[in-house]
Amino acid sequence: MKNEQKPENSTGSLSVLKNIKLPSPAKAVQGSLDWVKGIFKRDSGWKVLSIIIATGIWAVVSISVYPTIESVYYNVPVKIDLENTYAEANQLDVITASQETVTVRLSGNRSEIGEIKTEDLTAVVDVSNVMMPKNYKLPMDISCLKGNDFEVVSIEPDSISVSFDKIISKELPITPQLENVRIASGYMSGDAEVTPSTVTVTGPQDMINSITKICARVSPNKELDSTYEFTTDELVLYNENAVISDDNQMLSFDKTAFAVQIPVFVRQTLPLEVNIINAPEKFDLDYFREQLVFSVDVLDIAAPNDKIKELSSLNIGTINMREVDVGSTFEFKAENFLPEGYENLTQIDTITVTCPKENIQKRAIAIKGKDIQFINRPAQYEFEPVSSGMTLFLVGDKEQIASIVREDITAQIDLIDFDMQEGDHKMSVGFIISSYDKVWFNGGDGIATPKIIVKATIAEPEEITVE
Structure with missing residues (x-):
């Protein structure tokens, strides 16, 4: 008869398990935390190692779970390049641009995007359609200096306004x-x-x-x-x-x-006057000046310094008595008589001076060649007028003109500058009228002294008689 082994009583086994005391879940977690804390308290090296491990785990998880990311870049510079474009061919330049920087959002592989910095990016303006001077609204594209792969999600703003024109x-x-x-x-x-x-x-x-x-x-x-x-x-x-x-x-x-x-000028109003030349030796200049009639008596002028205050009158020019006939007129331009730097404050550009004609007469008197005197004559020469004479015109007060006779006039030639050569010479004749102070000589052509032909010969030596 075989001995049969009886199975263990399951009820007994359960009773054994019931006698084993297990910790609750909360206590288990707390126990783990206490264990970790104990490690950190005992060894700081564990701290560093734990951080490194955690970071590595996070990186692996991030790359595995999120391989593609987006990133935003601010103040990306805008570039407008006209080289080898229609704009350059048409000699256009950028005048104004609405943006200097833009904001860019890129998408791509984490490893590609992570290496890109703002300074690596440029917003390149598309100028391919710029052909004439005007304002354009132009799109942009993003380039990266490092050549990383990415997709442009957005550019803010997505276009810019650019003005083009020729530079001259x-x-x-x-x-x-x-x-x-x-x-x-x-x-x-x-x-x-x-x-x-x-x-x-x-x-x-x-x-x-x-x-x-x-x-x-x-x-x-x-x-x-x-x-x-x-x-x-x-x-x-x-x-x-x-x-x-x-x-x-x-x-x-x-x-x-x-x-x-x-320029700052001193203002002054000055009376006008003229110079008188070629008047006879004892001629009454005051009498003649009183007879002159000016188109204006005074002139308003300005000068750049105080010297103008020292002027009592303004000289506008010269009258040659040889040119003065009955009622003669002379014109003087302001531009000619005003000193440099002086300004004419009036609208008068020309001043006219009229010579006397009331109680003035003109008379012709014949002067014979033999009546001409030679002064300062070299002793070894003899002189003889070739011309038989000349006609002299006198102008002046009609009473004095009527009283003049031939003998009142002295005609003479001064030989002080004679060149000591024989032959014919053209020499100037001077006149003196000493008894009349309101009469002058009129030469018509303004020549101060008329000229005649005079023949010069070497004088024959005087014969000496010996008794």
Whole structure:
């Protein structure tokens, strides 16, 4: 008879398990935390190792779970390159652009995107359709210096406004613009001058062609009583309507410093007078001057210094008595008689002087050649007029003219400058009329002394008689 083994009683086994005490889940977690804390308290090296391990695990999980990412880049610079474009071929340049930087959002592999920095990116403007001067709204594309792969999610803004025009240069005159400059009482200012007087402006063709005036502005808040020179670097540009704004610094100038000179004159009203030449030796000049009639008696002038205050009259020119006939008139241009720097304040450009004709007569008197006297004659020469004589015209007070006889007139030739040569010589004849002070000689052609032909010969030696 076999011995049969009885199975273990399951009820007994359960009773054994029931006697084993297991910790609750909360206590298990807490126990683990206490164990970890114990490690950190016992060894700081474990701390570092744990952080490294955690970071590595996070990186692996991130790459595995999220391989593609997006990244935003701010202040990405905008680039407008015209090289080898239609714009360059048409000599166009960028005048203004609405953006200098943009914000870019990129998408791509984490390893590619992670290496890109803002300074690696450029927003390149598409200028392929720019062919003429005007404003364009242009798209952009993003380039990366490192050549990484990515997709452009967005560009903010997605386009920019760019103005194109030709750049030209033009030389323009400069006009002075004076502000807060006062002139002292009794003085006046002349036309201000700018040195240099022109400037070459370079900039957009439309803007350059719109300029109607360029001014050098000075505003010193100063009172002037003499000529003064200011310096300035301020240029003001005008078009037909207003001042041209150059806030964007689109214009450049070949000169930047200018001198503005303001002439300051002393004002004076002066009586007019003339010089008298070729009057007879004892002629009464005061009598003659009193007979002259000026088209204006005074002239308003201005001069750049106080010397004008020392003038009692203004000399406008010279009257040659040889040219004066009955009622003769002479014209004098202001531009000829005003000294340099003096300004005529009137609208009178020409002054006429009329010689006397009331109680004035003209008379012709014949002078014979044999009546001409020679003074300062060299002893070894003899002189004889070839001409038989000449006609002399006298003008003057009619009473004195009527009283003159031939003997009142002395005709003579001065030989002080004779060249000591035989033959015919043309010599000047002078006249003296000593008894009359209101009569003068009229030569018609204005020649001071008429000329005649005189023959010079060597004198024969005087014969000596020996008794």
